[in-house]
Amino acid sequence: QVQLVQSGGEMKKPGSSVKVSCKASGGTLRRYAISWVRQAPGQGLEWMGGIIPMFGTANYAQKFQGRVTITADESTSTAYMELSSLRSDDTAVYYCARDVGSSSYSVVRFLDCVSWGQGTLVTVSS
Amino acid sequence: QSVLTQPPSVSAAPGQKVSISCSGSSSNIGIYYVSWYQRLPGTAPKLLIYDNDKRPSGIPDRFSGSKTRTSATLGITGLQTGDEADYYCGTWDSSLSAVVFGGGTKLTVL
Numbered sequence A: 001q002v003q004l005v006q007s008g009g010e011m012k013k014p015g016s017s018v019k020v021s022c023k024a025s026g027g028t029l030r031r032y033a034i035s036w037v038r039q040a041p042g043q044g045l046e047w048m049g050g051i052i053p054m055f056g057t058a059n060y061a062q063k064f065q066g067r068v069t070i071t072a073d074e075s076t077s078t079a080y081m082e083l084s085s086l087r088s089d090d091t092a093v094y095y096c097a098r099d100v101g102s103s104s105y106s107v108v109r110f111l112d113c114v115s116w117g118q119g120t121l122v123t124v125s126s
Numbered sequence B: 001q002s003v004l005t006q007p008p009s010v011s012a013a014p015g016q017k018v019s020i021s022c023s024g025s026s027s028n029i030g031i032y033y034v035s036w037y038q039r040l041p042g043t044a045p046k047l048l049i050y051d052n053d054k055r056p057s058g059i060p061d062r063f064s065g066s067k068t069r070t071s072a073t074l075g076i077t078g079l080q081t082g083d084e085a086d087y088y089c090g091t092w093d094s095s096l097s098a099v100v101f102g103g104g105t106k107l108t109v110l
Helices: A107-111
Strands: A003-006 A010-012 A018-025 A034-039 A045-051 A058-060 A068-073 A078-083 A092-098 A120-124 B009-012 B018-023 B035-039 B046-049 B063-068 B071-076 B085-093 B098-101 B105-109
Touching: A003 A092, A010 A018, A018 A034, A018 A092, A018 A120, A034 A068, A045 A068, A045 A078, A045 B085, A045 B098, A058 A068, A078 A092, A107 B085, B009 B018, B018 B085, B018 B105, B046 B063, B071 B085
Parallel strands: A010 A120, B009 B105
Antiparallel strands: A003 A018, A018 A078, A034 A045, A034 A092, A045 A058, A068 A078, A092 A120, B018 B071, B035 B046, B035 B085, B063 B071, B085 B098, B085 B105
8 A cells, every 4th residue: 555655844934935745655656646735724625736647747726826836756756746935824734645546537536535645734934 | 715615513412423514516516526534633634435425445334425416415323422523525626627625514522
């Protein structure tokens, strides 16, 4: 079973960028739909976007278009989420998550996240 | 303001049954499957239900899901104190081209 291990917490200044990594342990990411979901304090779940490495192209939620970049490095089985122009309301726990895996392309695969990383707290403060 | 509407909270006694509703529209629940997630305090979300009514391996049959037109419902029977958590519905929205979640429902087992 592929487990997801995320990078550690980050403290950032407003206006800067953060890059969170999500490494697959016990396998590769290639066949999985990888989603990035965040939860701000006292708020609900928010999908930021996702990528299926075997197909390459990322999908982004409109809210984050232009500010978020999701990539995957198959050689290291690691996915990345970079968020730029950080604001205080970007303070949140950021999760990567994967589906069960498939060789088909369907955006709805981003919905069924059966395995999650441990979460990365990103704090944006001056 | 969430695209999917859930009640903020529900409560019931141990052993009882509870239902959590999730209301959407023709651009999301009306045409796509619904998933349900449980988020226990301090932990990552857990997938409870996918494809409207299917349970992943390891999820007890106390949890069930259903969908009619533009609404979905999560049912939990035989409530336990360990079920106290936040529950979220989610689906794909064709207008937003994104996964959308409800605002979450806090379940209290009295």
